[in-house]
Amino acid sequence: MYTKKKVVAMLLAGGQGSRLYALTKNVAKPAVPYGGKYRLIDFPLSNCTNSGIDTVGVLTQYQPLVLNEYIGNGQPWDLDKMNGGVHVLPPYESQAGASWYEGTANAIYQNMNFIRRYDPEYVVVLGGDHIYKMDYSKMVDFHIANDADCTISVIDVPLAEASRFGIMICDENKKVIDFVEKPKEPKSTLASMGIYVFSWKKLEKYLIENENDANEKRERGEKWSKDFGKDIITSMLRDKQRLFAYEFEGYWKDVGTLDSLWEANMDLLSPSVPLDLYDKSWKIYSRSSYMPPQYIGDNAQVENSMISEGSCVDGSVDFSILFAGVTVEKGATVNYSIIMPGTVIKAGAVIEYSIVGSDCVIEGGAHIGKRPEQVDNRDDWGIAVVGHNVTVSGGKSVEPKQIIGENI
């Protein structure tokens, strides 16, 4: 017995996040730690709960162990429900054979039976790698008010950056006229946020069409794809379906690269960035670590930073984010950096403008990263990155832009 749901959310969490290199070696991108106690997927999951969406399918594929364990029964997000709740949906074998998800549209196509059980009016399609707080119910209302077939959430980006995004061209009523993926000469600054609301019957029809078309093309040896932006949206526009752009105002950050992951963390320390993690009316939930409060020692200097439970700081921490259970010994320095859970920074180590993964040991005398002004050519500067479970021995250094995945 399943009760009907007005809205079902499908969260695409299979991404490898290959541009996050060492940080996604063993974990899917949505499980990458962020903001001192979160993982990226906490944002869309918490948004669902806060928006009143209680049925969420999470489509996993790449390195799902950590992500599956983290989501568990969905209890931290209030998504452990008798009816609905969060369900991890990995690729599976059926009578027709087993297949990996062959693109974002195919991932949903293969799980249409999950959606059908709830007989929804609308399906919200989300990504698992953006930082933002958004009330999806308002977007659904906008979709209904416009009698739309598909509504795409967009954000106004600076013209100079528009060519990095999928750009929507709209009329004065926000009806989408055209969609161009990464245009060289953008005609609009409304970038797709990868958040869609579909009327389910329409989506179902286009998913089946796309699947059949793509498979026929593959048999004929032609180029084929099964993606939302590239195929579903384009087909719907071709057929003159009602597509609308829902303009989002607020903080939204794509964390596709190491630099943007670092920036998105640093944004939390900036008073001018409107992402409030302390707002009780829109909490971002996460799985708790059951550690005692953090201890700040007699020799510590802590300023402009965010520090999580279980950490023990006796060194200097400035403009940094420390996750749960991090140790910064007396005489260690951490500036403008992100230190993921369980990492130990020993006395005499210096870390600046870096991301250090979880459960690392940074020995005394190690030096990770450099300040931008210490680098002659600005183009050579970037953040330094140490992957998870890495030991950096004393005397070793990690240069700007360098990414370390093994012990040195």
Added chain:
Amino acid sequence: MSSVNYNVLGLIFASMHDSYVSELTKQRTMGSIPFGGRYRLIDFPLSNFVNSGVSEVGVITKSNYGSLLDHLGSGRDWDLARKKGGLHLLPPYSQTGGIYQGRLDALSNIWSFVEHSKAQYVILSNCDVVTTIDFNSVLRQHKETGADITLVYSKAFYDSEKNPSTTILQFGEDNRVNDVMVAPKISGECNQWLEMLIISKDFLKQIVSDAASRNIYSFTREILQNRNSDYKIMGYEHKEFFVRIDSVEGYFAANKMLLDSEKRNALFKNNMPVYTKVGDNGPAKYGLESNIKNSLIADGCIIEGTVENSVIFRGVRIGKDTVVRDSVIMQGTVIGSNCSITSIITDKNVEISDEKVLTGSETYPVYITKNGKI
């Protein structure tokens, strides 16, 4: 970590010794007193049970238990929302009418719950002694010695002036408890009962029904003191850190003890996490001119001033140019800017506006009641 042990039932007295900290228990039970930055006192016995594999726990309430119910909920945060066993809140009413008097009366009232349990052994614990203990070792010794009752105790310094709720044990040559004194007028190193004991369900049933028929209530007086020659009462020495909450000054000192890393590590062991209600707060955030020394700080705090030698609970706000020293600041307290706060306990959700100066003393901290506005 143990696997589940269905053979042991845990019972927690949530309100035992409430009157010793009457300021703190005015609107709550002993068990729901906030402690250590993010906990309530009941989290310690509950976590001890869970970490020892005991997954069936009854919490015996008395009065003022609203905040306790709110804290415990279904028991999910302690992994005690179970079909088999799990957490059970046991109401306070006495068979003779009104609220129970003494441990034996309380046990008699909830006996149908104990009877229903399949467990062979029962472990009783209060909330006013904070420690981390593996009950499996206590149970092992209890079985080996064939004791009727095994009391958990620690050798520690005792001062009758400062420890009014302490029970002192003395042992005979056969290691049996042969004398039990409640708050005797002595001082020095003593065997202090930690208000925890193991007893078989059958034996407990016998003494509870016997007590009910004779209209006696006090377990300490009627059983431990009066019957120690009839019953084989043994002691289990717990050699780890403990602290007893038996006065407001003691509560203040106990919180500040957690600033000592040795004591903190004895209480918060890696393999025995202390569970509590999840708060879903952001990490603690420190401002541009914050200055923190020797302090315990919980999640969800936003601190822009100076904090020294203090325990700061979840979601506290401390404004610019404010100095908080030697204080215990409970959950949700908001302190404005330019304040000076020394040796103060603020209960939950206290508001202190800008430019206030509040000073207590190290031995007699000033206590500000819940929701107080200054």
